[in-house]
Amino acid sequence: MKLTLEIWRQAGPTQEGHFETVQVDDASEQMSILELLDHVNEGYIERGEEPFAFASDCREGICGTCGLTVNGRPHGPGQNTPACQQRLFNFTDGQTIKLEPFRSAAYPVIKDMIVDRAALDHVMEQGGYVSMDAGTAPDADTLHVNHETSEYSLDHAACIGCGACVAACPNGAAHLFTGAKLVHLSLMPLGKEERGRRARNMVDDLEANFGHCSLYGECADVCPAGVPLTAVSAVTRERARAAFRGKDD
Amino acid sequence: MTLRNPDREAVAHGHITNEPIRQKPGVPSWVLKLIMAVTGLLFALFVVGHMAGNLKLYLPAEGGDEALDEYGAFLRSMGEPLFPHEGALWIIRAVLLVAIIAHIYGAFALTARSKASRGKFRRSNLMGGLDSFATKSMLVTGIVLLLFIIFHLLDLTLGVQPIAPGDFAEGAVKANMIATFSRWPVTIVYVIAMCFLFLHLTHGIRLAASDLGITGAKWRQTFLILAYVIPAVVCIGNIVMPLSVALGLVS
Numbered sequence: 001m002k003l004t005l006e007i008w009r010q011a012g013p014t015q016e017g018h019f020e021t022v023q024v025d026d027a028s029e030q031m032s033i034l035e036l037l038d039h040v041n042e043g044y045i046e047r048g049e050e051p052f053a054f055a056s057d058c059r060e061g062i063c064g065t066c067g068l069t070v071n072g073r074p075h076g077p078g079q080n081t082p083a084c085q086q087r088l089f090n091f092t093d094g095q096t097i098k099l100e101p102f103r104s105a106a107y108p109v110i111k112d113m114i115v116d117r118a119a120l121d122h123v124m125e126q127g128g129y130v131s132m133d134a135g136t137a138p139d140a141d142t143l144h145v146n147h148e149t150s151e152y153s154l155d156h157a158a159c160i161g162c163g164a165c166v167a168a169c170p171n172g173a174a175h176l177f178t179g180a181k182l183v184h185l186s187l188m189p190l191g192k193e194e195r196g197r198r199a200r201n202m203v204d205d206l207e208a209n210f211g212h213c214s215l216y217g218e219c220a221d222v223c224p225a226g227v228p229l230t231a232v233s234a235v236t237r238e239r240a241r242a243a244f245r246g247k248d249d
Numbered sequence: 250m251t252l253r254n255p256d257r258e259a260v261a262h263g264h265i266t267n268e269p270i271r272q273k274p275g276v277p278s279w280v281l282k283l284i285m286a287v288t289g290l291l292f293a294l295f296v297v298g299h300m301a302g303n304l305k306l307y308l309p310a311e312g313g314d315e316a317l318d319e320y321g322a323f324l325r326s327m328g329e330p331l332f333p334h335e336g337a338l339w340i341i342r343a344v345l346l347v348a349i350i351a352h353i354y355g356a357f358a359l360t361a362r363s364k365a366s367r368g369k370f371r372r373s374n375l376m377g378g379l380d381s382f383a384t385k386s387m388l389v390t391g392i393v394l395l396l397f398i399i400f401h402l403l404d405l406t407l408g409v410q411p412i413a414p415g416d417f418a419e420g421a422v423k424a425n426m427i428a429t430f431s432r433w434p435v436t437i438v439y440v441i442a443m444c445f446l447f448l449h450l451t452h453g454i455r456l457a458a459s460d461l462g463i464t465g466a467k468w469r470q471t472f473l474i475l476a477y478v479i480p481a482v483v484c485i486g487n488i489v490m491p492l493s494v495a496l497g498l499v500s
Binding site: 010013014015016017071072073100103104105106108109110116118168169170171172173203204206207208209210211212213214215216217218221230232233234235236237238239240 | 251255264271273277362365371373374375460461462469
């Protein structure tokens with residue numbers, strides 16, 4: 001299939017970027033968006049030109065490394081699918097596809113379509129873990145977590161940290177990312193012990209870089225891990241709970 | 250985002266920048282969100298009560314006094330003798346005034362923060378649909394509603410000329426209403442304002458439920474239904490009144 005690509009080119013964090021137009025005549029429908037970029041880059045390398053930089057690793061939707069904005073939408077047109085799994089059959093022959101980095105003021109561009117998502121790491125450093133020594137695995141049935149709770153917790157633990165939710169949000173909010181972690185750990189026996197402190201630290205850290213939630217629902221629509229939209233409610237609720245309770249748990 | 254200057258300290262640690270977008274604000278966003286949710290729901294309750302009270306326009310007069318005028322007199326005398334005359338009414342007015350100031354402050358502060366967080370590349374290619382449209386237009390519908398509230402107070406509460414009808418008389422609620430809605434441009438302003446109210450309220454109720462931490466499937470479903478039912482009832486009720494006067498069905 002024939003495609004016209006408009007690909008973001010930016011030499012570095014302090015340089016201004018621009019779109020570069022590329023014609024592709026021999027793309028196949030089975031290609032993923034990343035494979036399409038590989039294909040374009042091969043041509044650039046053969047001609048001795050600078051290829052486009054983009055991030056990717058596992059290419060099977062579990063690592064959260066890849067991520068670019070495709071026609072204004074993070075990861076691409078498919079729902080709940082990472083860029084590496086978005087195939088070209090979602091596009092029509094002759095279409096123009098605009099490829100650019102994840103867009104958020106919290107994500108400075110490193111080069112072309114690679115952004116620095118350190119602002120998310122910073123939020124996670126405030127409490128996205130269990131800080132006590134958990135020891136070795138306990139004997140079976142000594143810690144009781146019912147099936148429903150563990151499944152609900154796992155739904156929120158599924159976040160792969162790609163950061164598409166922030167790029168999808170017109171407000172630049174990281175509520176889905178943060179809420180997912182707050183819900184995930186608050187339901188588990190060890191995570192529960194630090195529920196209040198975690199909410200206080202993580203939500204207060206959000207203030208520095210991220211916006212507020214207006215419930216557009218775009219984040220949950222693009223999330224490759226399918227984190228439910230209700231996770232965003234956890235941010236305000238858990239922070240208010242911690243404020244009223246004033247304790248660490 | 251494009252940076253102005255290289256942040257050498259951050260680069261040495263493998264990051265592009267350590268500079269946060271803003272210093273931590275005095276009133277955190279989550280507090281503003283809660284304030285907006287509570288004040289917003291207060292206004293939702295208020296518009297339901299306001300509409301229900303005004304429907305007395307259609308009740309027949311008893312003993313010479315119009316039902317709506319009697320209701321107006323009740324609003325001034327309610328709470329007596331615990332409160333002085335008009336005491337309860339002024340308490341409600343004061344609460345609503347404080348609530349609207351907090352709601353407007355929250356809206357502008359949060360919008361400014363989210364614009365800064367998003368950066369210069371705005372999101373495009375949104376999902377679309379009524380909910381998405383209502384969400385996107387919250388600030389616009391809110392500003393229109395604020396202007397409408399000012400217009401409405403000048404028209405039917407304070408009776409300021411030339412917005413109020415020429416023969417405005419305090420206490421003659423039904424007569425004032427008929428006089429004001431007999432002017433077609435005013436009726437159209439009210440009807441259009443109610444469409445904006447529907448959009449603002451439908452998203453507002455949904456968002457308030459989310460911000461107040463409602464995640465359970467059943468409660469969430471309940472609020473989703475309420476988010477359409479309450480605005481629809483309020484807006485239809487409030488559109489029927491001016492239209493029925495303008496069409497000469499009430500005299």
